[in-house]
Each structure stands twice: as C-alpha cells, then as structure tokens.
Amino acid sequence: MHARIALVLAMGLLAGGCGNGRNDQAAAACNAEIAKKLAGKSYEIDIGDLARHVKTEAADTVVLSSTAIFDKGLSTEYKQTYDCRVRFDSTGAPSLIFVEFNWNKEDLKKAE
Numbered sequence: 001m002h003a004r005i006a007l008v009l010a011m012g013l014l015a016g017g018c019g020n021g022r023n024d025q026a027a028a029a030c031n032a033e034i035a036k037k038l039a040g041k042s043y044e045i046d047i048g049d050l051a052r053h054v055k056t057e058a059a060d061t062v063v064l065s066s067t068a069i070f071d072k073g074l075s076t077e078y079k080q081t082y083d084c085r086v087r088f089d090s091t092g093a094p095s096l097i098f099v100e101f102n103w104n105k106e107d108l109k110k111a112e
Contacts, residue, residue: 022088026062027051029094030084034068037099044069050084061087061097068101080104 027050034045050066057063064084071077081104085097 021051022062022092022094023051023054023064025092025094026054026064026084026086026088029086029096030064030099033084033096033099034082042071042074044072057085060089061085078104 027047031047045068053065055063067079067081081102084099086094
C-alpha cells in the first residue's frame with residue numbers, strides 16, 4: 001500500500017508542475033521501478049529525500065541515494081539504504097539504469 005501511495009505522489013508531482021526538475025524526474029523514475037520490484041512488500045520511501053540526494057555522474061546520468069523503511073511500525077521494522085542510477089535521453093526523458101539496495105549486515109545479524 002505504501003508503494004502505491006508513493007507512486008501516486010510521484011506521478012502527482014510530475015503532473016502538477018512541481019516535479020519538472022531533473023532531480024524530481026529522476027526520483028520518480030527510481031521510485032516507480034522500486035514500486036514494481038517490491039510489489040506486495042511493506043515499505044516506505046521518501047521521494048523528496050531521494051530527489052534531494054542526487055549526484056551528477058555524467059552530463060546525462062545521475063545517482064540518487066536514500067533510505068527505505070521496511071515493515072514500518074512493526075517489531076520487524078528496519079531501514080535500508082539504496083542507490084539508483086538514472087540516465088536522461090536526448091529529449092530529457094529519464095530511464096532507470098539500475099537500483100541497488102545496500103543491505104546492512106548488522107540488521108541481518110539481529111534477525112538471526
């Protein structure tokens with residue numbers, strides 16, 4: 001459910017004119033792919049935080065970093081950082097190159 005809400009918010013930003021910036025477009029592309037990959041999972045992503053943590057890698061490529069919260073509010077809640085790489089084509093449209101979750105070994109040890 002959180003993924004659907006985040007996706008709707010991202011689409012709203014893009015459609016509403018507030019998300020016309022390149023960072024916002026990259027964050028929306030990243031968020032949409034994560035929503036597909038984590039469909040049915042309980043997680044939350046702050047798309048605004050994602051858009052604020054953008055590093056330019058090349059003229060047409062950016063890397064975004066943020067933290068996802070899984071099972072928010074449950075006893076199994078944990079946070080995980082992730083990175084997305086987005087490339088813009090000649091028309092300025094963003095496309096996701098990759099998403100990588102950086103699993104924290106300390107969190108995994110707690111679950112054992």
